[in-house]
Each structure stands twice: as structure tokens, then as C-alpha cells.
Amino acid sequence: MSEKQYVTYGQSCGCGEGCGCGATGASLAITGCRFSLGVMSDRYIDIILSSLAKTNTGKVWKMTDKLSTVYRGKQVHVEDALQACFTHAYTPGVHMTMEATFSKGCPGDVDADVFMAEDDVPLNAEGMKDIHFPVACKIALYPLGTGDYMQHIAHVVNHAIDLGIYEKSSHYCTILKGDVHQLFDYFHYVNSYCGENLRHYVFEITLSVNSPTAD
Helix, strand or coil, X not given: XXXXXXXXXXXXXXXXXXXXXXXXXXXXXCEEEEEEEEECCCCHHHHHHHHHHHCCCCCCEEEECXXXXXXXXXXXXXXXXXXXXXXXXXCCCCCEEEEEEEEECCCCCCCCHHHHHCCCCCCCXXXXXXXXXXXXXXXXXXXECCCCHHHHHHHHHHHHHHHCCEEEEECCEEEEEEEHHHHHHHHHHHHHHHHHHCCEEEEEEEEEECCCXXX
């Protein structure tokens, strides 16, 4: 019987911080997002493939498997590609959701760091700037490795209140609503704030359009 190969998360990494976190300069810089689209239509294949075809992913690393898709690279380009994929998949009258998890600062997360050399000009912004539709959303922020995590969560929720996109707090999440551009601008704010103030965080979002459920 072969010996089991256990993982070794959090062990000594030589990062220079004495924390054993495994983080390096590259892993602190890369933004990653794993997401799934759910299209409630018998045309879901055409809708999803059409959206992917319209999304320019030339400045992000990407991988799709049987469960979801991953984009990795500079924050601006990961956000831009994610928004484009969601926006181009929008179909009037069709209920659709997107589940997405952003992560930054994951220990040893340096795969495909070549994309960090890209410039900061987004590839999809021009093609979706005039596309507007209302979106319901829930978010959950998980600051990791810090004792004052609730202060960071409160900060980003209060910013949503200031923007007028906050609807309510609920169990284990915060509910938002607004135009698609308002929400993705807010996601950019949260990722930027967390990147500047946290060594490692996870930010989960769920987007929903054309839901048949009133509440």
C-alpha cells in the first residue's frame, strides 16, 4: 500500500515574516476568482458559450473544469473578464445566477504569475459600458489571519450603505441590489480595500437576475 501524501498548508515557508504563511511577493499580488454561471433556460449552452466568446480573456490566466472556471492575474483584468462574462450572458427574461469567489494572498499562490506583467488597460470595458440591468446580490467577506476581521467587514458593508446599494444584512451574508455596473464597481472597491489592508482574504458573491422570487 502506498503512503498517503498529506497536504502541508501553513507550515514554514521562508516568507520572511516568521508566520509560516507561505506568502511571497507574487502570491500577495495575484487576484484569483473561481466562478460558475447558472442559466435557467433550455438555451443555457448557447447563452454561456456566446458569453465566453464575447469575453476577451487575453490578460488573464484561465481554466475551466467540470465544476467551474478560474481567472487569475491582475485584479483589474480578473474583475473586467468576470463582469464581461456575466454581462454578456444576461438575457432579458431569463433567470441567471453567478457564484464567484475572489481570493488574494493565498499562501504560495504563484501559478501563472506571468500575467502580472500585463498593463492596466481593461480589454472588455468599452464593449459593456452601455449594457445596464438590475441585479440582486449577496456577499460575504472573510478576512484571514487578522484579529480585527469584523472591523474590515463592517467597513465594506458601510461603504455599500454609502453607495445606496445595501438592502439588508442577513444570516452569514449581506444583501445588495443595484445596476450591474454599480455592483462591479463595488466589488472593485472591496478587492482594492482588502488588497491594501489584508494579507489574505476571501470574498464570495452571488449574483441573480430575472429571479421569479419576489423576496
